[in-house]
Amino acid sequence: MKKPDKNDIILMAVITAAAVLIMLFLFAFRERGVYAYVYVDGKLFGEYPLNKDCEIQVTGYDGGTNILVIKDNTARIKEASCPDKLCMHQGKISINGQSLICLPNRVVVEIKGWGGDGYDAVTR
Amino acid sequence: MMQLRADRRASVRVAYIAVFTALSAVIGYVELLIPINIFGIPGVKLGLANIASVIAMYLFGPAYAFLIMTTRVILLGLMFGNMYSVLFSFAGGSLSIIAMMIFKKSGAFSVYGVSTVGGTVHNLGQLLVASVTLNGIKLYYYAPVLIIAGEVCGFVIGALSAVILNRLFFELIDKEGKGNDRVFKGDTKRDL
The missing domain is CATH 1.20.5 (Single alpha-helices involved in coiled-coils or other helix-helix interfaces)
Known part of the structure; x- marks a missing residue:
């Protein structure tokens, strides 16, 4: 052969x-995500570009607050009204798909790229 | 007398092309029934039906390979698929036949290389159609996987085609017995 x-x-x-x-x-x-999407109780609270440094006060569920800081293309939560402060200890996030979660205030911060992520359609 | 011989050759060729089309459609159907998931990646299959395209390319030339591929795609699409599967298969199949034609014409590659290119381009063509129809989601992340999968599948198809071509050449073409160890290079298109 x-x-x-x-x-x-x-x-x-x-x-x-x-x-x-x-x-x-x-x-x-x-690596780099482009936007930080903030959700409160599952609903979109706002989207913030990572390349602009800013501080946002997020009003969470039941009046709780989280302060989201965007600096040097990373996002972190600086202050939180919740008792456990777990979200503050989650550190900085910048990579597509990463997230910060505060359960008591029902706040989710998610990093996304240009086109969002996940599937729009599946074909076989 | 000459006319008769030419007619006979033409009808033999038509018969072979019909057999090849039927064969590739059946192989394609059987492959649909038995999903051989080699790589653990959803949607990747060996594409055994493409053996018919490769062999037809060597025995009858690219035009006939294209004809066989198109007929198979339409047949299988009408019977078991939908508009999208026809579109995907046709895009992949026709691009791969064009690529194989170019690489075969170049004369630098044997049936292994030609088929490997065919498999790779087949997957790239499907990716192209997918990114057009699905509004440019980040499908290109899937490209390296598809290239490697297409390459491996193409190589396997090439190896199988080499075995089959060796025997077919021996049986059909070179009655003088010089067909068996043929090097499948350049233009080997002959009249049957």
């Missing part, structure tokens, strides 16, 4: 290299 030529092997190596290169390229530019 005839075996693949040297050319065929080179061709396959080139295709594989191209795929790996694309993968690395996507990996390198995957």
Whole structure:
């Protein structure tokens, strides 16, 4: 049986290299989210671009407040009225898909990219 | 006399193309029934039906390969698929046949390389259609996976095609017995 030529092997190596290169390229530019979406009790409270430094006071469920700070393309919660302060300890987030969650105030901060995420449609 | 022989050759060719179309449609259907999920990635299949395209490309030329592929896609689409599956299959299939034609014409690659390119381009074509029809979600994240999957599948199809072509050449074309160890390079299109 005839075996693949040297050319065929080179061709396959080139295709594989191209795929790996694309993968690395996507990996390198995957990180940064673009917007911070703030949800209160499941409803959109506001969206804030990560490249503008600002402080937002989020009025949570039942009158609680969280202060969201956007600085240097990262988002974190500086102050919270809730007793456990777990959201403050979640640190800074900046990568697409990360989130900060404050359960007592029902506040969710989510980082998203340009086109949002998740699937719009699935076809088989 | 010459006319008769030409007619006979034409009818033999038509018969073979019909057989190839039927064969590839059946292989495609059987593959639908048995989802062989090699990579654990949803939607990736070997595409065994493309063996018919590759072999037809070598035996009859790209035009006939295109014809066989189109007929198969429409047949399977009408019977088991929908408009989208026809669109996806046709885009992938026609692009892969164009790519295989170019790579085969170049004469630098054997059936393995040609088929590998075919598989890769097939998946890229489908990705292209998907990103157009699905309004440009970030589908390109899927590209590396699809390229590798297409490459591997194309290579497997190429290996199978090499086996089949060796025997078909021996059986059908080179009655003088020089077909068996043929190098599948360049233009091997012959009159049957």
